[in-house]
Amino acid sequence: MPDELSTTPLHPGSPPNAPWWRDAVIYQVYPRSWADGDGDGIGDLAGIADRLPHLRHLGVDAVWFSPFYVSPQHDAGYDVADYRDIDPLFGSLADVDAMLAEAHDLGLKVIVDLVPNHTSSEHEWFQAALAAGPDSPERDRYMFRDGAGDGSRPPNDWKSVFGGQAWTRVTEADGQPGQWYLHLFDVTQPDLNWQNEEVREEFRSILRFWLDRGVAGFRVDVAHGLVKAEGLPPYSRRDHMLEQRTANSPYWDQEGVHEIYRAWRAVLEEFTDPERIMCAEAWVRPVERLARYVRPDEFHQAFNFEYLDTPWIAGEQRAVIAESLRVNDEVGAPATWVLSNHDVVRHASRFGLPQDEPRPNGISAQDRQPDVALGLRRARAATALMLALPGGAYVYQGEELGLPEHTTMPHEHRQDPTYVRTEGEEVGRDGCRVPMPWAKGEPSFGFGPSQSTWLPQPEVYGDLAVDQQVGVEGSTLELYRTLLRLRRERGLGRGSLAEVDGFADDVLAYVAGGTDAPTLVLANLGGEPVTIPDGAEVLVASGELAGRAVPTDVAVWATLPTRTT
Structure with missing residues (x-):
């Protein structure tokens, strides 16, 4: 400290x-x-x-x-x-x-x-695209493409975020295999064409x-x-x-x-x-x-x-x-x-x-x-x-x-x-x-x-x-109720933030909030307890303190007794 x-x-x-x-x-x-x-x-x-x-x-x-x-x-x-x-x-x-x-x-x-x-693939636009066929204005709302080679392979090698390939081939109105549409997620989630x-x-x-x-x-x-x-x-x-x-x-x-x-x-x-x-x-x-x-x-x-x-x-x-x-x-x-x-x-x-x-x-x-x-x-x-x-x-x-x-x-x-x-x-x-x-x-x-x-x-x-x-x-x-109340009362969300120098590397220490009521925020991520500075008064702690010592994996908010430098 x-x-x-x-x-x-x-x-x-x-x-x-x-x-x-x-x-x-x-x-x-x-x-x-x-x-x-x-x-x-x-x-x-x-x-x-x-x-x-x-x-x-x-x-x-x-x-x-x-x-x-x-x-x-x-x-x-x-x-x-x-x-x-x-x-x-x-x-x-x-x-x-x-x-x-x-x-x-x-x-x-x-x-x-x-x-x-x-x-969704059940959206009226996508259903209209399926009915309208290739090169239609309806299909242009989505990412339809012809397949590679003879059309039987996906247009490219993109993968779905959810697993598997990102392309699915549709059956055209005449019953024949047709174009492919892109779905970066599930097959029921066709990507829109934002162009x-x-x-x-x-x-x-x-x-x-x-x-x-x-x-x-x-x-x-x-x-x-x-x-x-x-x-x-x-x-x-x-x-x-x-x-x-x-x-x-x-x-x-x-x-x-x-x-x-x-x-x-x-x-x-x-x-x-x-x-x-x-x-x-x-x-x-x-x-x-x-x-x-x-x-x-x-x-x-x-x-x-x-x-x-x-x-x-x-x-x-x-x-x-x-x-x-x-x-x-x-x-x-x-x-x-x-x-x-x-x-x-x-x-x-x-x-x-x-x-x-x-x-x-x-x-x-x-x-x-x-x-x-x-x-x-x-x-x-x-x-x-x-x-x-x-x-x-x-x-x-x-x-x-x-x-x-x-x-x-x-x-x-x-x-x-x-x-x-x-x-x-x-x-x-x-x-x-x-x-x-x-x-x-x-x-x-x-x-x-x-x-x-x-x-x-x-x-x-x-x-x-x-x-x-x-x-x-x-x-x-x-x-949570206490933290949210104090956050509002002490203006932490709108206030400044400064890192406190001199603590050990495994301690996070900040001065937060306005100059009228600065708040010391101290989180101990290390293996040894950390002592709260003299004169600081604890407002809230995430876990039980040992006197003025902050144990491992505990964070505190405290008032500051004097102006920081």
């Missing part, structure tokens, strides 16, 4: 009149897994509306809903058949309006998902449809996709699900995507009070490439997946925090921090695995199991660190309960197309999508009025249910 706190500035803070989204904490709801109102085992809008007070009680600013549009549900709703209507599985447009009104009454803004890289002006205009219209209904913005799926390299050049590598994309791919992070998003930003700026936003799901590296998505005339936010992918190792955490702030400051954008979502192993389990190995895409009973206690301890500390950082942050449903991944789910219950298309080689994402536990003693742990759940819940979810944690000192739920 340094005798006197000296600091190295990392971030100057947001301007005094910064809009709401620069420091908002946004909670992700995965609709089919959050709350079931009718007992069919699948979450729905009626159930969601009933549970929204939980978010008010938690202290978040907004809620993002994964897709609830009309869909055959081959990829849990990310295969959209109608972007302007609600799948009966979830309810109706009237239910959306009721939910929006309830959220507004609770002071919550609503973000909805937008899936522009592909549609087609009709496609571009359609999505600008979809934006306005939802903005007129009162949503505060959009999370944009596969934002680094959409545009493919001219000529569709060979690329035999299979990009595994959710790995950081590199610049040499012919279908990720192409320059043409930025023109599309500048046009979208112009649409959003037609709407005010509140300012409407877009957040990019863009799995690109390095972070300088990601920062290009949040230039002033494009996205407002972009998920910091480089941060999500960083192991619980002090040097790597320190580097990604500093670099993320640097590149975002260069374009005037806030960093957007995230630790878990519906596509990755929950961080309460991920941090219980060896941190010098790659992040797995799912965990099965046959895999090495995480250290449950260690994972939760580190997850609580990582969350305390994340919520102290300047910028926006996203919280995935159930992480406020410390929910682990379902790592022993029987394979017969798995529904992720990744599991199916790789023939089980990759476990996939079902383990992080298990329905929420609300009450230990109720059917399906309070998820719905019946025992039915679309994915099975592990027994441990009962002990972690909301009713087992609310009001319980030291529970993960109460830790």
